[in-house]
Amino acid sequence: GIAAAEVAVTGYAEIGIIRSEAGFAGSTNAQFHQDVEVTFTMSGETDGGLSFGAAIDLDETNVAAGDDSGTTVFVSGAFGKLTMGDTDGALDWAVADAGALTSMGDDHTTHLFYFAGNGLDGSHDNQVVRYEYSFGDFGVALSYEQAGNNATGTLADDNVAIGATYSMDMGGTALKFGLGYQAGSDAPTAAAVYTNGDAIGASVSAELAGGFAVSLGYIKYDFDATNVAGGAATMADFAHTGLGVTYTTGALSLHANVGHFNPDVGASDSTYGLAVNYDLGGGAVVMAGYGSDVGAAAGDQSQYSIGLGLSF
Amino acid sequence: GIAAAEVAVTGYAEIGIIRSEAGFAGSTNAQFHQDVEVTFTMSGETDGGLSFGAAIDLDETNVAAGDDSGTTVFVSGAFGKLTMGDTDGALDWAVADAGALTSMGDDHTTHLFYFAGNGLDGSHDNQVVRYEYSFGDFGVALSYEQAGNNATGTLADDNVAIGATYSMDMGGTALKFGLGYQAGSDAPTAAAVYTNGDAIGASVSAELAGGFAVSLGYIKYDFDATNVAGGAATMADFAHTGLGVTYTTGALSLHANVGHFNPDVGASDSTYGLAVNYDLGGGAVVMAGYGSDVGAAAGDQSQYSIGLGLSF
Amino acid sequence: GIAAAEVAVTGYAEIGIIRSEAGFAGSTNAQFHQDVEVTFTMSGETDGGLSFGAAIDLDETNVAAGDDSGTTVFVSGAFGKLTMGDTDGALDWAVADAGALTSMGDDHTTHLFYFAGNGLDGSHDNQVVRYEYSFGDFGVALSYEQAGNNATGTLADDNVAIGATYSMDMGGTALKFGLGYQAGSDAPTAAAVYTNGDAIGASVSAELAGGFAVSLGYIKYDFDATNVAGGAATMADFAHTGLGVTYTTGALSLHANVGHFNPDVGASDSTYGLAVNYDLGGGAVVMAGYGSDVGAAAGDQSQYSIGLGLSF
Numbered sequence: 004g005i006a007a008a009e010v011a012v013t014g015y016a017e018i019g020i021i022r023s024e025a026g027f028a029g030s031t032n033a034q035f036h037q038d039v040e041v042t043f044t045m046s047g048e049t050d051g052g053l054s055f056g057a058a059i060d061l062d063e064t065n066v067a068a069g070d071d072s073g074t075t076v077f078v079s080g081a082f083g084k085l086t087m088g089d090t091d092g093a094l095d096w097a098v099a100d101a102g103a104l105t106s107m108g109d110d111h112t113t114h115l116f117y118f119a120g121n122g123l124d125g126s127h128d129n130q131v132v133r134y135e136y137s138f139g140d141f142g143v144a145l146s147y148e149q150a151g152n153n154a155t156g157t158l159a160d161d162n163v164a165i166g167a168t169y170s171m172d173m174g175g176t177a178l179k180f181g182l183g184y185q186a187g188s189d190a191p192t193a194a195a196v197y198t199n200g201d202a203i204g205a206s207v208s209a210e211l212a213g214g215f216a217v218s219l220g221y222i223k224y225d226f227d228a229t230n231v232a233g234g235a236a237t238m239a240d241f242a243h244t245g246l247g248v249t250y251t252t253g254a255l256s257l258h259a260n261v262g263h264f265n266p267d268v269g270a271s272d273s274t275y276g277l278a279v280n281y282d283l284g285g286g287a288v289v290m291a292g293y294g295s296d297v298g299a300a301a302g303d304q305s306q307y308s309i310g311l312g313l314s315f
Numbered sequence: 316g317i318a319a320a321e322v323a324v325t326g327y328a329e330i331g332i333i334r335s336e337a338g339f340a341g342s343t344n345a346q347f348h349q350d351v352e353v354t355f356t357m358s359g360e361t362d363g364g365l366s367f368g369a370a371i372d373l374d375e376t377n378v379a380a381g382d383d384s385g386t387t388v389f390v391s392g393a394f395g396k397l398t399m400g401d402t403d404g405a406l407d408w409a410v411a412d413a414g415a416l417t418s419m420g421d422d423h424t425t426h427l428f429y430f431a432g433n434g435l436d437g438s439h440d441n442q443v444v445r446y447e448y449s450f451g452d453f454g455v456a457l458s459y460e461q462a463g464n465n466a467t468g469t470l471a472d473d474n475v476a477i478g479a480t481y482s483m484d485m486g487g488t489a490l491k492f493g494l495g496y497q498a499g500s501d502a503p504t505a506a507a508v509y510t511n512g513d514a515i516g517a518s519v520s521a522e523l524a525g526g527f528a529v530s531l532g533y534i535k536y537d538f539d540a541t542n543v544a545g546g547a548a549t550m551a552d553f554a555h556t557g558l559g560v561t562y563t564t565g566a567l568s569l570h571a572n573v574g575h576f577n578p579d580v581g582a583s584d585s586t587y588g589l590a591v592n593y594d595l596g597g598g599a600v601v602m603a604g605y606g607s608d609v610g611a612a613a614g615d616q617s618q619y620s621i622g623l624g625l626s627f
Numbered sequence: 628g629i630a631a632a633e634v635a636v637t638g639y640a641e642i643g644i645i646r647s648e649a650g651f652a653g654s655t656n657a658q659f660h661q662d663v664e665v666t667f668t669m670s671g672e673t674d675g676g677l678s679f680g681a682a683i684d685l686d687e688t689n690v691a692a693g694d695d696s697g698t699t700v701f702v703s704g705a706f707g708k709l710t711m712g713d714t715d716g717a718l719d720w721a722v723a724d725a726g727a728l729t730s731m732g733d734d735h736t737t738h739l740f741y742f743a744g745n746g747l748d749g750s751h752d753n754q755v756v757r758y759e760y761s762f763g764d765f766g767v768a769l770s771y772e773q774a775g776n777n778a779t780g781t782l783a784d785d786n787v788a789i790g791a792t793y794s795m796d797m798g799g800t801a802l803k804f805g806l807g808y809q810a811g812s813d814a815p816t817a818a819a820v821y822t823n824g825d826a827i828g829a830s831v832s833a834e835l836a837g838g839f840a841v842s843l844g845y846i847k848y849d850f851d852a853t854n855v856a857g858g859a860a861t862m863a864d865f866a867h868t869g870l871g872v873t874y875t876t877g878a879l880s881l882h883a884n885v886g887h888f889n890p891d892v893g894a895s896d897s898t899y900g901l902a903v904n905y906d907l908g909g910g911a912v913v914m915a916g917y918g919s920d921v922g923a924a925a926g927d928q929s930q931y932s933i934g935l936g937l938s939f
Contacts, residue, residue: 012322012324012355013322014322014355014357014369016357016367016368016369016386016388017388018388018389018390018397018399031466031467032464032465032466032467033465034461034464034465035399035442035444035461037369037386037387037388037399037400037442038386038388039355039357039369039370039371039375039386039387039388039400040371041322041355041371061355061371061373283361283362283363283365284361284362284363285320285359285360285361285362286320286359287359287361287365287367311367311390313320313357313359313367313368313369313388314320314359315320315321315322315357315358315359315369
């Protein structure tokens with residue numbers, strides 16, 4: 004039948020206690036936390052069978068030209084799928100994140116060296132265009148993020164990436180392999196001078212019998228010796244490794260992940276995250292999260308949260 | 316049956332003429348006014364029978380950690396009900412407001428000494444956690460609002476409150492009594508030094524036969540002689556009394572309320588508000604409102620509005 | 628039956644490439660563009676048969692008193708229709724725009740001298756109140772926009788307009804005539820001194836057999852020789868003419884419009900816009916647009932866009 008274009012309205016709310024030693028005013032002690040979000044998910048289909056859709060949250064408005072502002076728009080058909088906006092580049096799309104489950108403060112997925120597999124994504128305005136295509140157990144993707152919105156005279160390279168995935172079953176264990184490469188540019192902060200470079204990464208994730216899931220990922224970042232203005236590079240070379248383990252039994256899920264940061268010059272370091280989810284049914288989940296270190300200062304600045312996540 | 320989690324979308328709009336002698340640019344003469352609001356109300360139920368929900372308006376987005384931003388989230392069950400966010404503290408919950416009906420500019424409920432029964436609520440970030448429980452004709456509530464989001468070294472007391480209500484029928488007149496106590500801290504403006512203190516209040520409200528409703532409330536505020544920095548108190552002791560009367564006949568409702576401010580030192584003063592509502596059915600109400608004094612300057616700065624309130 | 632008050636949620640998204648030589652950072656080269664919007668349209672009916680409604684977009688929140696903020700509210704019945712907010716004044720309501728079709732950057736309807744038939748609308752806060760009434764083939768409207776929100780001492784005139792339309796069929800060609808007059812005030816920029824003046828305009832639009840539609844409009848603007856502060860006028864007299872032609876065959880629509888600016892003193896100039904739409908069905912339209920000059924600087928600063936417009 005005809006798929007009429009429509010807008011689905013869904014909601015999400017949190018209620019609980021949160022604590023972080025970094026990131027916002029008064030963050031050093033436990034405080035109450037509630038949050039409410041509304042998401043509008045749009046879907047439609049052309050007469051010729053192309054699917055299209057878009058998504059925007061209640062707090063994502065006034066999208067500037069050449070910006071993502073958290074929204075996405077896609078078109079898909081026999082040719083594959085094209086997505087624009089706040090979406091993963093092809094390396095991130097292929098390489099699995101170390102994290103799983105949810106927590107109010109995203110405590111377990113926002114620690115310093117959490118492995119999100121994101122490559123150079125977002126080093127510019129985070130408006131990413133990604134094309135993906137799948138055939139059988141294989142998937143491939145290409146992505147593009149303009150440097151400086153394609154401003155004249157920019158010496159910073161656009162972020163261009165390619166990624167591939169392969170899924171297989173090995174005696175009851177579902178395996179997925181990911182491989183990605185991205186060339187582009189990055190800067191330590193928004194106003195700083197960019198340095199061109201690239202990232203290459205791979206991951207393997209497995210869903211084992213008995214409720215276990217494991218994910219292991221690695222990305223190596225290499226930057227030019229000089230920045231785009233001809234001075235010393237503003238970005239340092241490093242390797243990033245992430246391991247995540249999740250166990251689910253009935254309504255209970257347990258997760259741990261560790262991220263390891265290993266610079267070519269200087270000391271390496273690791274941080275880890277923990278999460279526990281207990282599903283009460285009907286959209287309600289008891290969530291606890293912990294991040295071992297969330298501040299760049301000496302010593303560990305930890306964060307945690309415990310409360311309810313409510314989906315409507 | 317199963318209560319599926321869902322998001323209800325409702326709207327409200329106003330169209331008319333508004334005038335205020337305080338509060339916004341060009342406010343000294345009558346001007347046109349229209350306003351449109353959308354509210355998202357979420358509700359769900361766990362497998363175990365807990366109810367949960369949340370509410371957010373279209374203009375309430377980007378809730379900061381440790382802030383209410385106008386949203387609320389609740390969980391309720393046999394244990395009672397827990398609400399967090401932009402909600403009444405236990406004193407305000409128990410003590411009845413003097414106001415009734417609606418007006419475009421909230422003219423009748425925003426005059427200088429309007430009795431909202433709010434105690435110390437909102438003296439910090441207005442993120443209130445309230446627990447309530449009812450048994451038969453009795454209701455009790457406890458509430459908590461963190462001082463300075465629980466920042467280390469804050470000498471300002473958290474706002475802690477307890478409230479109780481009792482409802483009874485006396486020969487066709489529905490009576491409700493409210494009693495509340497709150498200890499905490501307040502400051503004259505956001506940046507000023509806090510002074511610790513408390514508030515104790517009571518109210519009685521009655522719905523009489525013949526369409527009359529009456530509400531009488533009283534709160535006494537007492538503050539320490541010194542502020543939390545050791546200087547002279549920044550808040551003065553005072554008593555606040557409010558009386559409201561509402562009469563409804565058919566589609567027409569009339570309301571008047573008066574608030575009386577009586578400081579321990581200095582002159583007392585009163586202001587009043589009036590409102591008329593005429594229900595056109597289908598969600599449309601003709602609304603007129605008046606507030607006798609809305610500015611702290613000498614003399615009375617009044618405000619009024621007349622127009623339509625439209626509920627969708 | 629009873630028309631229950633309700634809120635309809637609809638969406639719109641764009642995905643494509645946009646380029647403009649004016650108006651936003653990095654605008655000199657082609658860049659990716661996606662945009663997502665949600666619209667809430669409210670409608671209801673009183674017991675007595677009055678219709679009422681309102682509309683607001685996701686990014687239109689926190690409407691200030693005496694401002695339109697993009698929202699509209701209306702009430703209609705046997706007496707006619709009253710609309711308040713971001714709506715056309717009576718001259719604009721009567722005089723047809725030169726533009727048709729859609730493009731991602733509104734490229735074809737935002738060139739320098741595009742004929743939008745808007746008279747003095749929006750010279751103040753763009754909060755317009757319009758009353759309209761139709762009888763047979765005739766329609767009339769009155770409108771009012773307060774100068775400076777009716778602030779005391781304002782010497783700038785309120786924008787007051789009257790408009791009339793007449794529709795007729797001439798051998799299969801649907802003709803519509805529009806005539807409007809507006810008296811009020813305008814200023815070159817928001818902070819500048821206002822000059823009082825008026826505008827008179829007329830238009831004729833025709834829908835011909837064979838898929839052609841044509842629109843021709845003209846407005847003459849005249850301002851006082853002195854501004855409201857007694858200095859030289861800040862606004863110059865000019866005539867504005869617009870011609871639009873649209874051709875539709877099957878799913879394809881082509882549009883061109885030209886706007887001609889002819890000041891009483893100085894050189895006249897013209898700019899034009901082009902648009903092509905191809906309807907894919909299901910709410911998806913391929914859209915291309917072009918504007919010949921969008922910047923006041925010497926030479927032509929053009930803009931264009933090409934992509935998909937998706938309605939949900």
